[in-house]
Amino acid sequence: MKVSKPGRRGSGRITAEDVARRLGVSQSTISRAFSPSASISENMKKRVASAALELGYQPNVIARSLITRRTDIVAIVIGNLVDPFYTTLLRILTERLQASGKQTLLFSSSQAGGLDAILPTLLQYQVDGIVITSAAVSSDMVRICAKRETPVVLLNRYVPGIEISAVSCDNVEGGRQMARYLVELGHERLAFVSGQPDASTSLDRQQGFISELAQYGISSCVIEQAGEYSYEAGYEAALRLMRSGNVPDGVFFASDIMAIGGMDAFRAKGLSIPHDISVVGFNDVPLAAWPTYSLTTVRHPWEEMADSVVEMLGLDAGATPKKATTQLIPGALIQRSSAGPRSGQAPRPFARSARHGPQ
Amino acid sequence: MKVSKPGRRGSGRITAEDVARRLGVSQSTISRAFSPSASISENMKKRVASAALELGYQPNVIARSLITRRTDIVAIVIGNLVDPFYTTLLRILTERLQASGKQTLLFSSSQAGGLDAILPTLLQYQVDGIVITSAAVSSDMVRICAKRETPVVLLNRYVPGIEISAVSCDNVEGGRQMARYLVELGHERLAFVSGQPDASTSLDRQQGFISELAQYGISSCVIEQAGEYSYEAGYEAALRLMRSGNVPDGVFFASDIMAIGGMDAFRAKGLSIPHDISVVGFNDVPLAAWPTYSLTTVRHPWEEMADSVVEMLGLDAGATPKKATTQLIPGALIQRSSAGPRSGQAPRPFARSARHGPQ
């Protein structure tokens, strides 16, 4: 007869050793019972499983990761958790990672110090990969991560001249699409409202927009700096556009949340959308589909981006340390009712509410 | 002369041992240099710091936590990352935890299986605490967590009859406030739109609302089940209210996002807010302050709730395993312009836009 209650050391933790004693086998056997590829008999596996269930044993992944050198944790650094774009991105990515058996360690970089301050903390946790959706990335950081062989992927952002992988929507092409769309609706007096001045996303959308306008012989376009991707910044930028006297008939905001702020501002000043002014955005956040806004925008290929991120992190078994590459995924122009034909020419009264309603 | 490049085993990882060899000291010394309370000379501390910097050494918190039995990781389980209420909660809580040196391991429970499916995974990570903002919590779970001495706090939710801590806004009192407010504006034909039928938040707001109406002699109130906390559900619920023929003059939605969906629905049907109908919500998400909606609502005491959660988790040094308690924090009624005096009596034309504008 064995000792049925081996003395544990006070801690509520139940270890593989406890289960082993219970079954009169070695700790190795318990370990193997939880490792799919290990050599163990079907019978023993069942005995271990039932004993584990009975005792409430769960393998300690922290201890495991000491040996395997994998934590199955991916760090996600997000700058602006207020912007629905980033919360959507976070949601999609977290679900995708969870589906791959990875966990999400969330870092908000909006705090003082930004990325530089949190990178050390983050690396201390031995994360298997880092996804950065914000903030400036310095070459120092890249070097440190490369040295530790921790894969880093920039999401919806890229930093030229740095050896780092990036996944992003094709912002230049998105800008071009918007230019074509607005011009073909007959608009000529156009404006672009930029986001953060240093963000590649905003710059690329602007460049695509401007260059495509030039193709159509439109060489002038008002550029309004909003300063940041937020409702308030979009609102204020729209007010400035209206005060300028030379009110455009079509405005491309660098992001949906700014466009929505802009729409509210235009409407507050009595303008009708799209009759008096057409507004388009970028991202296709859930908000954009609401009937109040019904915003024409470029849809971010969320799922594909998440898939790409996971692939570029190279976390799935056969992981080869890839070279840094930048992947651009095209977005799709989603036509809703915030943009319509130029009111001066061929005004179509039904255009405003044609595609109205929840969709 | 010492060996300047001690052979490391291929891995990019730099350990305390490496730093120790570099300085010709023991690994213990390196460890102590990073432990604030350890006994070590100021001089040595500096030497270690500079050597660590030079080699790029960072303590491995995973290895550390094996000994200390603390990971400084808190799991946050969120059901609905689409609802701005939850993303706001996540943001506030993450920032608060980061400020306390804790990290956030994010779990989305919207996936199949719900909380039951992710709890084991979560516990495997030896998290120091669990914050649950969604999903049903069974007494089994509570028992398992209690056995492991892992503190659990329900946020914005509680489950009666279970020994578990909870932090929540005072939903009953919030419902009462709304009842008083609407009645004093002269409304008599009122409706309540509920969220998830099993959620304590929705039920409590409803109960507070109904019981306070009764105090004013109003015994009838239409209850409309929206089914879930979402824009679409609010929209549809509002449509149903209008189809019922007996259109109320004041509607209390159980959450902001539903109220906003409802406002869009009412407006789509030609109603003017608050002239034809008053709408109020609950939460005070950022959206609610936008001029388009300018939603009167009960402000969730975000920061206080986050503080309470951290306190109840008992993660700060002097941690005594507290008994399970439920803490209710009162919210504040935020008056905006989505609710106004009953249109039949004393119509005040300026009331609609009085508090309009960004705030």
Place this chain on the structure above:
DNA sequence: GCTCATTATGCATGCGTATGCAAAGGCAAT
């Protein structure tokens, strides 16, 4: 100069698991 108290450092061990190696057992073919 000597003793004692104090501080600073090294040694050894353990946290809970994975895994290479050896040993044992089972089975089929000879």
Place this chain on the structure above:
DNA sequence: ATTGCCTTTGCATACGCATGCATAATGAGC
């Protein structure tokens, strides 16, 4: 019965760090 192969299990060790204990170094007081 013997051999050889394959499967299953145990043993021992390592992962990177914290920490109790022993020891060396330092300084104060006489």
